[in-house]
Amino acid sequence: MNNDSNLIPKLTPQNAKQEHLVQILLAMSQNIPVEVNISGEWELSVILFPTMNYEYRIKPTPTPTPTPIPVSRKTWKKINKEFRFIVMDKNKHFYHCKSAPKSSDKTWLLSEVDHVKSPLIFDSDGINWETSLTERPEGV
Template sequence: MGNKTMTNEEVIEQVKQGNWCAKFQPKQKANVNNDGNLIPKLTPQNAEQGHLVQMLLAIMQKIPVEVNFGGEWTTSTILFPSMGYEYRIKPTPLPISREAWSFINKTWQYAAMDECGAICLYERKPTKSGRGWDTDFNVSDCPLNINTDGINWETSLTERPEGV
């Protein structure tokens, strides 16, 4: 019979002839470990596990991840879930040079991009809110033409460098 897919009628005919042996092919290969045992599909059980799964996916997809180790954020290529470390996607600040900051009024201490790609300047540090950034202080559109290719709006918050 080979690997030919049979119609219902052909199967019934085989059964009538006493051929009760049927070979079933799974539509996709089962998820098995090296011992041949099935691996159950696991899902995160809480927000912490969900966050760690996202960090693992980021590492596997070559998205830079950082770990807070002793109060300092440093690049990480491995997770230590039982150690209680804090992990995050590495911030991708806006590419605003020190020289460009020197042309911006010192009132503006932060810049950030919203989900739509619009860049604003902020007097005080804004917080993420929905699809953008929110603050109770002054906000201004950014007059600079900034290349935002590859910038994640959620990690785009950029602080004015010291001394500029």
């Protein structure tokens, strides 16, 4: 039965620990990875053991480290000043952009009037396309 029939009372967390467990349960039901701390080690968890006093958390997602495109000042001078940014897409194609593009659904959102495919060749080794946004340095 649902809560509208009054056969199951609506429960409300009574303290911070209960509220935290409710959030963890919601995360699990929404397929968001949850970790449990067992003996000082964080491991993925698919089950809650509320009476065991384990510590739970939503698995942290690491912030990607920026991997700028290696563009020398000399090379920037060859690029029209209206282009303030360079990005690399997942296919390792480079684009000059007038304004900073946003990324969405595993791609850069590039406006047709705001970018051009780069005629220059850059080294793509070690560059994560998702963090490749590189801004023109000041004074170049």
